[in-house]
Amino acid sequence: MSKKKGLSGEEKRHRMLELFHQKKDVFVLKELEKMGPKEKGIVMQSVKDVVQSLVSDDLVETDKIGSSTYFWSFPSKAINTKMQRKKDLMQKMKDLSRKSLELDSELKKVEMSADEMEARDMALKELHSLENKRNELKARLEALKDCDPQQTLQLKSDCEVSKEAVNRWTDNVFQVKSWCKQKFSIEDSELNKQFNIPEDFDYPE
Structure with a gap:
């Protein structure tokens, strides 16, 4: 019997973001490490890195209150972020095209x-x-x-x-x-x- 193939990094990111959007709530890391494996098939050891990568891309927001760090992401935020990233990329493409013509x-x-x-x-x-x-x-x-x-x-x-x-x-x-x-x-x-x-x-x- 063949061994089940693990999730790629992008698949983990997609599933974790999907979890945030479905729950529409605020979580600490320990809660995500419990829900990730159970509901999305993401191994607990990789949850922290996946969440941090989403934070780095502004797809998940975070804030520290007292001694705890909270994470959240709502669908509207993700849509706006993706639209802004698309707009930024299109502008960069235009700038590169203009620079190419100048050169x-x-x-x-x-x-x-x-x-x-x-x-x-x-x-x-x-x-x-x-x-x-x-x-x-x-x-x-x-x-x-x-x-x-x-x-x-x-x-x-x-x-x-x-x-x-x-x-x-x-x-x-x-x-x-x-x-x-x-x-x-x-x-x-x-x-x-x-x-x-x-x-x-x-x-x-």
């Missing part, structure tokens, strides 16, 4: 900013590369100014092409700086400092 929005802003920062880094890197190339061409032109005129003309042409490219990327950098200043209300000097842009940064002469 999602902030995450998208961060991702957008990361893309913009990457574009800015690429623009500055390309600009520095073009400036280095232009400076190299100028140095070569200076070294060869007394040499073959045809080669000198070619170098001058290369310098002009490089200069135009540098000017285009300089435009890009100024546009990025302008956008950052408008969006983040940041001073020009602070922007230069953060992005390692020289204070005398300008179009090449």
